[in-house]
Amino acid sequence: MTGEEIFLHHAFGVTPKALKTVVSNTHIQTTGENFMKKSLIAAALLGTFAASAFAAPSVTLYGRLDTSLAYTHLDKDKAGVDSTDTVSMESGFSTGNRWGLKGTEDIGNAKVGFVLESGFNSDDGASSDKESRLFGREAQVNVSGAYGTLYAGRFASIASDSGSIGYLTDVSAFPNGFGVVGTQKGSTGSAYARYDNALAYQTPTFGGLQAAAMYSFKANSQTDKTSRENSSFADRYAAAGLRYKAGKAAVVLAGDYTLYSNSTHAGLDNGYSVILGGNYDFGVAKAFAKVTYFDNQVNVLDSFDLISDSRDLKKAEALKGWGAELGTNVPAFGGNFLAAVGYRDAKDVDDGSYKFKRWNAAVGYTYAFSKRTNVYGLAGYAQEKANALDRKASGAQVGFGLVHKF
Numbered sequence: 001m002t003g004e005e006i007f008l009h010h011a012f013g014v015t016p017k018a019l020k021t022v023v024s025n026t027h028i029q030t031t032g033e034n035f036m037k038k039s040l041i042a043a044a045l046l047g048t049f050a051a052s053a054f055a056a057p058s059v060t061l062y063g064r065l066d067t068s069l070a071y072t073h074l075d076k077d078k079a080g081v082d083s084t085d086t087v088s089m090e091s092g093f094s095t096g097n098r099w100g101l102k103g104t105e106d107i108g109n110a111k112v113g114f115v116l117e118s119g120f121n122s123d124d125g126a127s128s129d130k131e132s133r134l135f136g137r138e139a140q141v142n143v144s145g146a147y148g149t150l151y152a153g154r155f156a157s158i159a160s161d162s163g164s165i166g167y168l169t170d171v172s173a174f175p176n177g178f179g180v181v182g183t184q185k186g187s188t189g190s191a192y193a194r195y196d197n198a199l200a201y202q203t204p205t206f207g208g209l210q211a212a213a214m215y216s217f218k219a220n221s222q223t224d225k226t227s228r229e230n231s232s233f234a235d236r237y238a239a240a241g242l243r244y245k246a247g248k249a250a251v252v253l254a255g256d257y258t259l260y261s262n263s264t265h266a267g268l269d270n271g272y273s274v275i276l277g278g279n280y281d282f283g284v285a286k287a288f289a290k291v292t293y294f295d296n297q298v299n300v301l302d303s304f305d306l307i308s309d310s311r312d313l314k315k316a317e318a319l320k321g322w323g324a325e326l327g328t329n330v331p332a333f334g335g336n337f338l339a340a341v342g343y344r345d346a347k348d349v350d351d352g353s354y355k356f357k358r359w360n361a362a363v364g365y366t367y368a369f370s371k372r373t374n375v376y377g378l379a380g381y382a383q384e385k386a387n388a389l390d391r392k393a394s395g396a397q398v399g400f401g402l403v404h405k406f
Contacts, residue, residue: 057106061406063099066092067122068376068401076304077391091121093401094366094376096162097128098137110145115155115164131222137194138163151200151214158200158212158241159190159256159275165202165212167241170250171277171290173327173338174362185301186360186382187323187342189294190256190273192301195237196221197229208246214239224261232262251278260298268318269349271296277325288327288340295320296349304393306356306386315388316354321346335367335374351388358384372405 070090075083091097100117117138119128129136133154140153142164156163161175161184169175172184185192200214216237217229227234239256258271277290294300296318302308310316327340341361348354362380369375383394 059103064405065122066403068093068399070399073396076393089123091123097122114141148203154196156194158239159254160192167252167254173288173329173340187325187344188292189297191299209244211242235261248281269296286329290325292323316348318349319346338364355387375402
């Protein structure tokens with residue numbers, strides 16, 4: 001081989017046979033134009049090399065920043081504790097701040113993918129993960145094919161509105177949060193958490209119908225560093241969901257089941273929740289509705305510390321009850337007007353005198369300048385009453401913010 005051929009063979013892995021094919025297809029009639037001939041050969045080889053590069057596995061860097069200014073009035077209705085009025089810069093007021101990496105590789109009859117997602121505070125740059133995980137929002141590898149997708153790692157529950165397989169984005173006008181008052185967690189008794197050591201399977205979509213199921217061998221490896229996975233001493237978690245989308249309608253049925261640790265929740269029955277909801281697009285407005293029932297749940301949202309104060313009295317360790325929410329999304333003035341009202345009625349599983357009745361209402365507006373940037377505003381109110389404590393705590397919020405995606 002010539003010097004050029006040796007270089008191309010070692011630099012790009014071009015075989016002598018492939019080089020001859022390129023040369024034979026590159027006809028130069030004038031023998032004095034060797035430079036042009038070499039240039040055309042190089043261009044052809046670079047084209048082949050570029051084509052192979054585009055066929056390589058894809059990796060995407062992505063993220064979202066949400067920063068706002070908010071006014072919050074909080075009254076815990078507790079002796080010796082004054083109500084507070086705060087104006088503050090908030091991080092992730094409407095949706096969690098994040099950055100991440102995701103990618104896929106086609107291996108023939110299937111694709112292998114991954115998601116690594118980290119949460120952070122846009123107002124101070126600190127990690128938003130309470131247990132200091134690098135990729136606390138999601139860290140999973142998946143394999144997908146004609147028969148569905150299998151996930152393994154850490155990710156949000158199916159019975160939530162977060163992550164790769166959260167099914168509850170279709171049941172609320174405020175699926176991703178919007179402060180203390182707008183979040184749909186206020187009317188839901190499910191855990192709404194992210195889980196370590198989890199396996200999940202999601203089917204393909206058949207005629208608009210799709211199903212998913214998951215199981216966590218140990219719910220949180222950071223707070224529980226000693227228990228063996230899948231043992232009775234570790235919190236374990238399971239969830240399943242079914243959703244149907246056709247035309248202007250979407251319906252979701254989801255449920256979760258928590259197997260509590262015998263060491264941290266000795267004597268407590270396992271907890272569960274069931275959620276039914278959906279939406280319908282009337283054109284002029286999209287309507288949302290959701291109902292839920294839960295029993296023996298220990299992670300029910302507690303914005304005003306009423307439940308935790310009751311637990312200090314050795315009561316209300318686990319709650320049971322029901323909740324409902326109605327909402328709407330109306331296109332208006334180039335953006336979207338949002339509104340929702342929710343209610344939750346809960347009581348202690350062992351002492352029915354410990355009752356907690358919560359309701360919340362919120363309105364908001366979002367306007368998109370582009371596919372990547374939007375602004376929003378929100379106003380809302382939430383109240384929770386604890387009969388046994390003779391308290392009626394409440395909170396009100398007004399906030400304005402900007403979201404940018406990359």
